[in-house]
Amino acid sequence: MSTSQLPEVKSTEPNEQGYRSYSLGEFTFRRDEHFAHIDWPTGRHVMAVEPFLKALMRDIAWNFFYGTVNFDSVIGTVNHYGDVDLFAGRFNEDYRKAEIDHLENFPHDEIKATFEAMLGDWVNESFDPFAAPQETGSAYGDKSGNNMAAVTRTRVTAKRMIGMPDDELLRSDESGYTVNRMFADVDQSEPEVKVEPGYEKEVSAFSLFKYLSRSDVTWNPSVVSVCKDSLYCPTTEEFILPIIHGNDRVEWFIQLSDEIIWEVADRETGRPRANVVMKAGDCAAMPADIRHQGFSPKRSMLLVWENNSAALPGMIARGETPNVPVEF
Amino acid sequence: MTEYKTVFGSLTNYEKGGVEAINDSPQNYVFSNLFEVASRAKPWEKVAVAKNMEYVIEAIRAEGVSPWRIAAHDEFALVMDGQVTIDLLDPDSVTANPTSTGSVAVDGEPSGRKMGQIVAKRGHMSLLPANRCYRMSARDASVVLLQTILGPDTLQRWPDICQRH
Numbered sequence: 085m086s087t088s089q090l091p092e093v094k095s096t097e098p099n100e101q102g103y104r105s106y107s108l109g110e111f112t113f114r115r116d117e118h119f120a121h122i123d124w125p126t127g128r129h130v131m132a133v134e135p136f137l138k139a140l141m142r143d144i145a146w147n148f149f150y151g152t153v154n155f156d157s158v159i160g161t162v163n164h165y166g167d168v169d170l171f172a173g174r175f176n177e178d179y180r181k182a183e184i185d186h187l188e189n190f191p192h193d194e195i196k197a198t199f200e201a202m203l204g205d206w207v208n209e210s211f212d213p214f215a216a217p218q219e220t221g222s223a224y225g226d227k228s229g230n231n232m233a234a235v236t237r238t239r240v241t242a243k244r245m246i247g248m249p250d251d252e253l254l255r256s257d258e259s260g261y262t263v264n265r266m267f268a269d270v271d272q273s274e275p276e277v278k279v280e281p282g283y284e285k286e287v288s289a290f291s292l293f294k295y296l297s298r299s300d301v302t303w304n305p306s307v308v309s310v311c312k313d314s315l316y317c318p319t320t321e322e323f324i325l326p327i328i329h330g331n332d333r334v335e336w337f338i339q340l341s342d343e344i345i346w347e348v349a350d351r352e353t354g355r356p357r358a359n360v361v362m363k364a365g366d367c368a369a370m371p372a373d374i375r376h377q378g379f380s381p382k383r384s385m386l387l388v389w390e391n392n393s394a395a396l397p398g399m400i401a402r403g404e405t406p407n408v409p410v411e412f
Numbered sequence: 413m414t415e416y417k418t419v420f421g422s423l424t425n426y427e428k429g430g431v432e433a434i435n436d437s438p439q440n441y442v443f444s445n446l447f448e449v450a451s452r453a454k455p456w457e458k459v460a461v462a463k464n465m466e467y468v469i470e471a472i473r474a475e476g477v478s479p480w481r482i483a484a485h486d487e488f489a490l491v492m493d494g495q496v497t498i499d500l501l502d503p504d505s506v507t508a509n510p511t512s513t514g515s516v517a518v519d520g521e522p523s524g525r526k527m528g529q530i531v532a533k534r535g536h537m538s539l540l541p542a543n544r545c546y547r548m549s550a551r552d553a554s555v556v557l558l559q560t561i562l563g564p565d566t567l568q569r570w571p572d573i574c575q576r577h
């Protein structure tokens with residue numbers, strides 16, 4: 085795409101606190117010292133700006149992810165893989181009943197450009213939306229500088245496997261990825277790999293646990309191995325998943341270390357369905373008709389496993405495949 | 413200041429969480445623990461602990477020496493407990509049916525060129541490249557988590573391994 089075709093970002097001049105306001109269709113977004121204010125023709129919503137920016141960061145970094153990214157019980161996006169719904173109250177039973185919910189569809193590039201501009205403007209120098217609470221400065225206050233390095237991190241997406249020739253790099257002190265304070269006891273040894281000449285591109289192994297112990301971000305699933313459409317997307321988790329993920333397909337969790345508690349609710353209404361407690365070695369599916377949010381008391385390693393098949397959401401929507409992965 | 417201890421599971425020491433249903437059936441979450449599954453399995457049994465359409469993740473109890481195997485697509489072996497040695501071979505004549513999924517056992521000792529050897533411990537992930545033969549061995553009972561596709565030797569024991577209520 086040439087520069088002249090870049091989608092237009094509609095924004096105002098900076099307000100008293102130094103922040104620009106943005107609009108997308110009939111939605112407007114503005115921030116002050118403490119809050120993000122979202123307005124639409126039939127309603128309004130306010131969120132503390134820290135959780136708002138942490139949610140916005142994930143939505144952008146994951147390219148609107150699979151299905152619904154709820155920023156909270158009111159605001160969010162639905163990915164249609166080419167275009168994206170921005171909604172208020174669409175997945176909130178009471179907003180629906182009161183008919184104050186609102187949804188607009190935007191071309192992927194347009195909403196992405198606006199969200200990126202907003203994140204760039206609203207994140208101050210000392211704040212890292214990907215960091216655990218004790219590893220970042222404050223998101224609040226008047227505008228002071230920016231943190232473009234943090235908000236434009238590229239998501240790791242291995243083509244075959246991390247550490248292979250021509251693929252994503254391993255993490256080390258030298259490359260700037262030090263061991264996280266909560267993973268100081270994680271073994272840092274790499275596997276012993278003996279390769280016969282000529283097989284350098286096929287004989288490969290790496291320490292995934294070492295790799296994860298050096299992640300500088302939380303709640304950011306990144307692809308480490310690829311078996312056709314089967315993607316291993318492990319991530320390190322601490323504190324609360326900044327979004328409530330609404331599935332459009334089955335997703336799996338394998339808890340690699342420590343513990344996460346998941347709150348699971350109905351995707352459409354938000355009514356509670358279950359709590360799922362996962363400890364090291366536990367495996368659990370998230371059905372295709374739920375939303376979920378995780379709570380990780382200590383930084384933990386979670387293997388998120390995705391099926392990237394583009395056919396899945398349609399098959400589920402048409403009832404061709406069940407909401408659960410296995411019936412027994 | 414808190415001294416953090418990272419908790420991993422093992423065949424002999426794991427704690428299981430579970431589904432606390434509010435308005436749902438626990439079965440919908442297909443909840444199991446891979447160490448429990450491996451602790452109850454025979455060596456080299458490939459027990460699915462996760463499935464998404466044709467794709468599976470298998471928990472394998474690695475103990476002794478496995479038969480040689482081959483698959484038409486890449487697979488990835490993550491050691492979750494113990495230590496596993498993986499030998500890789502570029503076979504002379506053994507081939508995987510290109511449309512097949514999962515791995516199949518190869519009879520006896522296939523001839524071919526040695527490609528290399530990996531010694532992997534807990535947390536180490538190895539590529540098992542498509543159309544190559546591999547063999548695993550483990551002196552002590554270990555656990556491998558395998559990223560693969562449903563194949564003829566995948567065992568689905570969902571009613572036995574999953575939380576039902």
Ligand SMILES: [Fe+2]
Binds near residue numbers: 329335370376
């Ligand atoms: Fe999710």
